[in-house]
Amino acid sequence: DAGVIQSPRHEVTEMGQEVTLRCKPISGHDSLFWYRQTMMRGLELLIYFNNNVPIDDSGMPEDRFSAKMPNASFSTLKIQPSEPRDSAVYFCASRGDVVNTEAFFGQGTRLTVV
Amino acid sequence: GEDVEQSLFLSVREGDSSVINCTYTDSSSTYLYWYKQEPGAGLQLLTYIFSNMDMKQDQRLTVLLNKKDKHLSLRIADTQTGDSAIYFCAERGYSSASKIIFGSGTRLSIRP
Numbered sequence: 203d204a205g206v207i208q209s210p211r212h213e214v215t216e217m218g219q220e221v222t223l224r225c226k227p228i229s230g231h232d233s234l235f236w237y238r239q240t241m242m243r244g245l246e247l248l249i250y251f252n253n254n255v256p257i258d259d260s261g262m263p264e265d266r267f268s269a270k271m272p273n274a275s276f277s278t279l280k281i282q283p284s285e286p287r288d289s290a291v292y293f294c295a296s297r298g299d300v301v302n303t304e305a306f307f308g309q310g311t312r313l314t315v316v
Numbered sequence: 317g318e319d320v321e322q323s324l325f326l327s328v329r330e331g332d333s334s335v336i337n338c339t340y341t342d343s344s345s346t347y348l349y350w351y352k353q354e355p356g357a358g359l360q361l362l363t364y365i366f367s368n369m370d371m372k373q374d375q376r377l378t379v380l381l382n383k384k385d386k387h388l389s390l391r392i393a394d395t396q397t398g399d400s401a402i403y404f405c406a407e408r409g410y411s412s413a414s415k416i417i418f419g420s421g422t423r424l425s426i427r428p
Contacts (some may be wrong), residue, residue: 206358233413244420245359245404252413293358297416304349305416307358 206308208294214314220282223311226275227296235305236269236279237293245293251277284315318342320419322405327425334392336422341386342376343387345407346414348381350390353402362390362403397426 207226215221227234235250249259251271259269266285271277281288291312295305319341328334340348346367351359365372365379365388372379378391392399402421408414 235371235416237418245418246416247415257413258415295359295416304361304364307351307360309358 206294206296206306208292208308208311210311211309212312212314214316215284217285218283218313219315220280221284221288221313223279223292223294223313223316225277225279225294225308226293228298228306229275229295229305231298231303232274233297234271234277235295235297237289237295239293239310240290248279268296276286281313284313286315289314318345318407318417319354320405320407320417322403322419322422324420325423325425325426328395328396328406330397330426330428332395334390334424336390336403336405336424338388338390338419339386340388340407340417340419341357342388342407342409342417344409346410347381347408348388349404349406349408349416350377350379350388351404351406351418353404355401359404362377375395392424395426400424400426422427 209224223282233252236248239245247313248261254271269279291310295307297305322338328399349364350362352362353359376393380389402423405419406416408416
């Protein structure tokens, strides 16, 4: 397996534009997590899914952020409209259904909103 | 709610031991993890400890857990330049659907 795959690796966009980040989890994993990493706030959990169902979205900063998982092999995180303070590295991670397994992280998407 | 705290920076001399500390608040935490993040990369699991253990050793790494004080530490023996990275402490509950909560990360720098 190629691991967790995120795209794009880098995104530069203008304020007000819609941004969509994509994630392909490891095949067979049933939990998927979206994290945001900034210097000021460290690594924040935004939302996570189990068996494609959102379990906890309390970390989503505001209504401009939305996430979907239409099937077990794909998830998106959308920001509309984007703002400069959304600039961060966004990580997707997945985990299998064995209780003590680790979460495997993608390489991240570095988002810059200008 | 759950919270995990770490100091932001640690500087050690090459060859010395590094000790990175972490505290957490969730008493139901079942698994506690240490992840490493190298520049420009995602996080990779270094080691984890189950809450009924108080120590785990793996080559140069020693994890100590004080469940009463909700304190976790990672000791890296004979620290090398390749150990320079950000180290994240994380915790989760028992359920397979539990979320993983991370600390802010400790940036370890090595001086010659």
